[in-house]
Every structure is written in structure tokens, then in C-alpha cells.
Amino acid sequence: MQTTSETVTLDPAAPVLQIRDVSKNFGAVQALKSVSFDITPGRITGLVGDNGAGKSTMVKIISGVHAPSSGEIVLEGRPTLFANPGEARAAKIETVFQTLELVEEFDVAENFYMGQELTRFGILRANRTGEMRAEAAKAVSKLGINIPGGVTRRVRTMSGGQRQAVAIARAAFWSTKVLLLDEPTAALGVRETAQVLSLIETLRDQGAAILLISHNMKDVERLCNDVVVLRQGRRSGFLTGDFTGQDCVSYITGAISDLDDEEL
Amino acid sequence: MDVRQTAETKYEDTGVVVASQDIRESLSFRNAGIYYALMFIVAVFTYWSSTGENPIFYLNAANVENVIEQAATPVAIIAIGMTVLLISGNFDLSVASNAAMSAMSIAIAVRDDWFGFLGSVQAEVIAAMIFGILVGTIGGLINGMVHWFVGLNSFIVTLGSLTAYRGLTLLIASDASVDVRFRDLSQMTEEDIELLGRETEEGLFMGDFIGGSLGVYNLLLLAGIGFLLAAAGMYIAGHARLPMGIASGVGVLGILVSFFVDYETAISHKLVVLVLLLVISWAVMGFTSYGRRTYAVGGNLEAAKAAGINVALYTIMPFVFVGFCCGLAAVTYIAEQKNIEPNLWFGRELWVLAAAIIGGVSLNGGSGKVMKSMAGALLLYTLLNGFQINRVPTAIQDISIGVLVVASAAAYVLAERRAASKGRI
Ligand SMILES: Nc1ncnc2c1ncn2[C@@H]1O[C@H](COP(=O)(O)OP(=O)(O)OP(=O)(O)O)[C@@H](O)[C@H]1O
Numbered sequence: 209m210q211t212t213s214e215t216v217t218l219d220p221a222a223p224v225l226q227i228r229d230v231s232k233n234f235g236a237v238q239a240l241k242s243v244s245f246d247i248t249p250g251r252i253t254g255l256v257g258d259n260g261a262g263k264s265t266m267v268k269i270i271s272g273v274h275a276p277s278s279g280e281i282v283l284e285g286r287p288t289l290f291a292n293p294g295e296a297r298a299a300k301i302e303t304v305f306q307t308l309e310l311v312e313e314f315d316v317a318e319n320f321y322m323g324q325e326l327t328r329f330g331i332l333r334a335n336r337t338g339e340m341r342a343e344a345a346k347a348v349s350k351l352g353i354n355i356p357g358g359v360t361r362r363v364r365t366m367s368g369g370q371r372q373a374v375a376i377a378r379a380a381f382w383s384t385k386v387l388l389l390d391e392p393t394a395a396l397g398v399r400e401t402a403q404v405l406s407l408i409e410t411l412r413d414q415g416a417a418i419l420l421i422s423h424n425m426k427d428v429e430r431l432c433n434d435v436v437v438l439r440q441g442r443r444s445g446f447l448t449g450d451f452t453g454q455d456c457v458s459y460i461t462g463a464i465s466d467l468d469d470e471e472l
Numbered sequence: 473m474d475v476r477q478t479a480e481t482k483y484e485d486t487g488v489v490v491a492s493q494d495i496r497e498s499l500s501f502r503n504a505g506i507y508y509a510l511m512f513i514v515a516v517f518t519y520w521s522s523t524g525e526n527p528i529f530y531l532n533a534a535n536v537e538n539v540i541e542q543a544a545t546p547v548a549i550i551a552i553g554m555t556v557l558l559i560s561g562n563f564d565l566s567v568a569s570n571a572a573m574s575a576m577s578i579a580i581a582v583r584d585d586w587f588g589f590l591g592s593v594q595a596e597v598i599a600a601m602i603f604g605i606l607v608g609t610i611g612g613l614i615n616g617m618v619h620w621f622v623g624l625n626s627f628i629v630t631l632g633s634l635t636a637y638r639g640l641t642l643l644i645a646s647d648a649s650v651d652v653r654f655r656d657l658s659q660m661t662e663e664d665i666e667l668l669g670r671e672t673e674e675g676l677f678m679g680d681f682i683g684g685s686l687g688v689y690n691l692l693l694l695a696g697i698g699f700l701l702a703a704a705g706m707y708i709a710g711h712a713r714l715p716m717g718i719a720s721g722v723g724v725l726g727i728l729v730s731f732f733v734d735y736e737t738a739i740s741h742k743l744v745v746l747v748l749l750l751v752i753s754w755a756v757m758g759f760t761s762y763g764r765r766t767y768a769v770g771g772n773l774e775a776a777k778a779a780g781i782n783v784a785l786y787t788i789m790p791f792v793f794v795g796f797c798c799g800l801a802a803v804t805y806i807a808e809q810k811n812i813e814p815n816l817w818f819g820r821e822l823w824v825l826a827a828a829i830i831g832g833v834s835l836n837g838g839s840g841k842v843m844k845s846m847a848g849a850l851l852l853y854t855l856l857n858g859f860q861i862n863r864v865p866t867a868i869q870d871i872s873i874g875v876l877v878v879a880s881a882a883a884y885v886l887a888e889r890r891a892a893s894k895g896r897i
């Protein structure tokens with residue numbers, strides 16, 4: 209069982225994931241064109257860009273939902289190709305998808321443990337329901353996420369923001385290495401957003417490597433150590449150190465670009 | 473830390489509330505309505521049957537067994553598989569054709585002595601049974617594979633196999649009914665007659681071996697012990713108290729009742745098969761990760777995939793399981809038959825679906841319970857039986873059942889809506 213209390217012992221300077229020249233075509237649509245960047249333990253990397261820039265596509269490639277058309281993903285120095293999301297999860301890469309990917313008929317605990325149930329009696333795989341509920345409840349209260357009704361509340365009865373909180377808690381619950389967050393605060397209220405942001409910082413301090421997608425430049429400015437800007441599927445900018453949200457906006461709109469053939 | 477403490481106390485509070493709500497929820501009309509409906513209808517028929525010109529006691533043992541046996545083959549047995557498939561988000565219209573194809577395969581294998589090389593009649597019987605179950609299972613596998621790999625909607629795939637499997641059945645039967653007979657009386661040897669324990673006028677039939685019955689005493693004792701073991705398993709797994717209590721209660725009751733049952737009283741193999749299938753499916757769907765994952769795949773395929781569940785496996789296996797149930801229905805049916813008609817169970821897939829719908833299975837996937845579908849099948853056949861005993865015209869029977877299917881589906885939808893508006897789900 210992995211919980212967030214475990215810390216990762218890794219050289220903090222070395223990237224845990226390297227995205228190298230990743231391209232993705234959906235038929236005639238080229239969603240990503242030769243994009244490269246690193247994700248490093250203890251750092252938050254921002255991934256920004258307009259709608260349709262290819263951010264979610266990148267997340268889905270890293271998490272094993274899509275296979276890249278070309279390019280590779282290097283996990284701790286070894287080129288890796290995740291054939292399915294299960295393999296990415298086994299490598300301790302957790303994702304909060306933009307679409308959340310919760311089962312509405314399940315309660316919070318069941319969603320937490322979906323695909324990684326605690327069982328006993330070997331191949332009979334009898335659920336350890338009580339234990340799963342208790343662990344999920346512990347994690348939820350430790351993360352300071354407020355889910356009224358507790359972990360036996362069904363997701364179907366929850367608001368959009370509450371669902372988002374459940375999805376984030378689930379990823380934080382399992383991940384110790386890499387956390388991919390696709391617009392994790394999009395549906396959250398002011399208080400919940402602040403909570404999630406501070407949760408992201410806590411996870412970073414525990415040594416997780418985090419990729420954060422957001423349209424909120426204030427949050428990006430405050431949280432991210434590096435920012436990768438995507439524009440029409442290409443990496444048009446990279447910001448690190450001292451940068452402002454305004455800098456990001458300039459890259460996103462194309463006012464500034466690292467690409468030499470960018471038509472302005 | 474202050475905040476954390478309040479959070480934890482809060483959870484414990486809600487934990488207690490949830491436990492007591494669990495019981496109320498499970499007994500609520502929305503959750504247990506089908507059982508109440510079944511009890512109500514049985515009560516109505518008991519009253520009705522006792523008031524006519526020649527009153528009978530509706531709930532007599534023979535009639536109860538009669539209803540359950542009528543329901544079992546093929547509708548209840550296949551409805552269990554269908555429920556699992558519906559939970560996984562798919563649909564099988566071909567079940568009746570598939571079951572008929574399985575039954576016909578057994579009949580032909582027996583008639584044409586395909587397994588004669590095995591030497592003994594017992595081995596032949598077992599081989600023929602396994603063969604029949606295999607045919608059904610493969611029928612299900614084909615449906616599942618075409619659905620998954622071609623990416624066709626399961627409604628369309630099984631609409632095709634509904635016709636195709638029936639056509640195959642007609643083809644192998646050469647359009648005529650087939651006797652399930654190993655040999656005629658004239659061909660029978662001394663050994664055969666000894667094996668049978670008696671002489672029959674028509675010869676040696678499949679059903680002479682797999683028909684028959686089992687002592688109720690043994691059965692109740694076994695079931696009682698099984699339920700107690702299940703309760704112990706649930707205790708170890710830390711399940712909610714209600715199902716645990718019910719299982720241990722049923723277990724103790726079974727063992728106690730078994731001591732009062734006449735040793736001679738027997739129950740048919742068909743019922744044993746049905747109960748075993750039901751209990752195993754109930755346990756797997758309700759208390760194992762296999763079940764959880766089936767619900768997950770039907771509830772949200774993309775989410776299940778993102779969680780790392782092998783969605784291909786959990787989509788195809790329920791089709792295979794329905795096919796297996798079709799084969800099982802064929803085997804249990806053949807035990808009582810001397811011949812099989814090629815249009816056996818024509819249109820019966822609608823009854824199977826009706827049982828599941830009355831039992832509250834959602835056609836959208838992700839929800840449903842095998843126990844409730846079983847209750848749905850019993851409800852259907854209780855109605856039929858009660859109508860027959862009280863001489864209700866067939867037309868009125870059909871209309872009533874049609875109305876029942878739609879009304880029960882409507883009741884589920886309305887109950888859900890009401891609960892949702894009260895924020896109670
Ligand atoms: N499964 C798919 N099939 C075909 N085209 C796709 C698919 N997924 C994404 N695309 C296309 O790829 C491009 C990038 O989409 P993507 O979802 O990655 O954008 P995004 O940056 O996440 O946008 P947003 O900010 O709106 O979430 C879009 O043009 C989209 O239409």
C-alpha cells in the first residue's frame with residue numbers, strides 16, 4: 209500500500225520523466241509536434257496553452273491512454289512505453305484527467321481503489337471493504353479535503369467541485385512519484401481552490417514531480433517552477449526562474465515565440 | 473492539529489450514521505421493492521386461490537417447487553448471466569437461440585454417438601454435457617469478440633447472432649426434432665439395463681443419468697454451512713453488518729430446518745444448479761474485485777480504462793458467462809426431455825430481459841443485482857402460475873405481464889428520481 213506519507217528518495221536534480229520529441233496525430237489533426245520537456249521531483253512544471261493546444265493529449269500520452277505517434281518517454285533514464293494506463297499507474301504515475309474519470313455509481317472509497325482493490329484469499333480476490341473505506345477516510349482527512357457524507361457517499365450525488373476534489377484526492381492518495389493534473393481547479397470554489405493549491409505544494413514538498421495544467425495564470429505564476437507553453441501542438445516557449453503570468457500570456461497568444469517560423 | 477482532528481471526528485460521526493442508514497437503506501422500498509412485490513403477489517394468489525369454487529393452498533410445497541422449476545429453465549438461469557452482462561454495460565439478444573443451439577448440439581452428439589469412443593455410457597453423458605456447455609460458451613465468446621474487436625454495438629451484434637444461432641440449430645437438426653437417445657431398447661445390453669436400474673420402453677436417454685434429485689436434507693445442510701462460511705468470510709473482509717447478518721441467519725436457519733426434513737424429500741438437480749449459480753454469482757459480483765471491476769466497466773468505461781482495469785477482459789468475459797449460462801440451461805433442460813425441437817425457446821430472450829428489468833437492472837450498465845433479477849424471474853413465473861391456477865385467459869396474462877415490465881421499470885426510475893431530489897442516494 210502506498211500513501212502520500214512515503215517520500216521518494218531520488219536525486220532531486222535529476223528529472224524523473226523526460227518527454228522527448230513527442231508527436232501525436234489524430235488522422236489529419238496533428239495535436240502535438242515534437243514536444244520535449246522534463247518533469248523533476250520536488251518541482252512543479254506548468255503546461256499552458258490555448259484551448260486545443262494539445263495539453264490534454266500530452267497528459268494522455270504520458271499516462272498511457274494514447275500511444276505517441278513518434279518520440280519517446282524516458283522514465284528514470286530508461287525509455288518507456290506505457291501500453292495502457294495500468295502500466296503508468298504501476299510506475300507510480302497518477303493522473304487527474306480533465307474529465308475526472310470517476311464512476312458515478314461508486315462511492316468515494318470504491319473510486320479510490322478502482323483497479324487496485326485490497327483483497328484477500330488469493331485468487332478469490334475477496335474485497336477488504338472495511339479496510340479500503342478506513343484507508344480512504346484517513347487519506348481524505350489527512351489531505352484536508354472536505355467531502356460531506358464521508359467516503360461511502362456516491363459520486364453521483366456530488367457537485368462538480370466535490371467530484372474534482374475526489375479525483376485529486378485519489379491521485380494524491382496513490383502517487384508518490386509523478387502527478388499529472390489536467391485543470392484540477394477548473395470547477396472549484398475559492399476556498400477549495402486554495403485548498404487544492406496548498407495540497408499540490410505539500411505533495412511537491414514530499415518530493416513528487418508534478419505537471420500542472422491550468423488556464424489560471426496567477427496560479428501558474430505562484431506555483432510553477434517551470435512553464436512549458438504549447439501553441440498549436442508545438443512548444444512555443446519555456447519559462448523558468450523569475451517569470452510572471454503576463455509572460456506566459458504573451459507566449460500563449462503568440463506575441464512572443466521561441467519558434468523561428470511562427471507566423472505573427 | 474486542530475483542523476485534522478475535527479476532520480477525523482467528523483468522519484467517525486458520519487461513519488456511525490452510515491452504518492445505521494445502511495440497514496434502513498437496504499430495507500427501503502427503492503432497494504428491496506422487488507422482494508416486497510414478490511411477497512405481495514404470492515399473498516394475493518394465496519388468498520385468491522383459497523376462495524374459488526375448488527379452493528387450494530397456493531403455497532403448497534409442490535406448487536412452490538413447480539414455479540421455481542418453471543422459472544429456472546431457461547429464464548432464471550440465463551437471467552443471472554444476463555444481469556452480469558447488463559451490469560458490464562452490454563446486451564445479449566441471442567441467448568434463447570444460443571441455449572437452443574447448445575441443447576440441439578447435445579441431442580445430436582448423443583444420437584450420433586460422437587463420444588462413443590469413451591467406452592462407458594457415464595463418460596459419454598459427461599462429455600455430452602461438457603460439449604453442450606462449451607457450445608453455449610463459444611456462442612457467447614463470439615458475441616463478445618465481435619462486439620469488442622469490431623467495435624459494434626452489442627445490440628446489433630446479438631441481433632445478428634439471434635438469427636444466425638437459430639439458423640445453425642435448424643441446420644444441424646435438419647429442420648426436425650431430435651431424440652436425446654443413446655440407443656433403442658433393442659440395442660441395449662445387459663449392462664445398460666443394470667446401469668439404469670430399470671427397463672424403459674423407449675431406450676436409454678440422456679435424462680436417465682442427469683435427471684433425478686438430491687436429498688433436501690443434505691442440500692439444506694450444505695447450503696447452511698455454505699452461508700455460514702460466506703458470513704465468516706464477510707466478517708474477515710470487514711463488510712457491512714447487514715449482509716453478514718442475513719447470511720449467518722440464513723445459514724443457521726438452513727441447518728436447523730434440515731433436521732426437520734424427511735430424509736426422503738428430494739429436490740431436482742435443476743434447482744441445485746440454479747441455487748449454486750445464483751450464490752456464486754452473488755458472491756463474485758458483490759464481494760470480490762472481479763465484481764467491482766465489472767461494475768466499473770459498465771459504469772464508466774473510460775474511467776475503468778484510466779484506472780488500469782483490463783477493459784477488454786471485463787467486457788468480453790460477461791458475454792462468455794452468459795453463453796455459459798445458456799449451455800447450463802440446455803443441460804438442465806435436457807435432463808427432462810426425450811427430444812429437442814429446433815425452435816425450442818423461440819423468443820424467450822424477451823422473458824430473460826423482462827426478468828432483469830423487473831429486478832431493476834439498468835440497461836445503461838453499472839448497476840443491478842443478480843439476486844433481484846432472480847426475484848424478477850420468480851415474480852414473472854409466479855404470476856404465470858397464479859394466472860393458470862385461477863384460469864385467467866392468455867390474452868389477459870400477456871397484457872398483465874407487458875404492463876408489469878413497463879410499470880416496474882417506471883417505478884425504479886421514479887424511485888431514483890425521488891431519492892435524488894431528497895438527496896438520499
Ligand atoms: N481522440 C481524439 N481524436 C481526434 N482528435 C483529437 C482527440 N483528442 C484531441 N484531439 C484534437 O487534438 C487537439 C488538442 O486537443 P487537447 O484536448 O489536447 O487540447 P487541450 O490543450 O487540452 O485543450 P483544452 O484547454 O480545451 O483542454 C485538438 O485539436 C483536438 O480536437
Ligand SMILES: [Mg+2]
Nearest residue numbers: 263264265306
Ligand atoms: Mg484539455
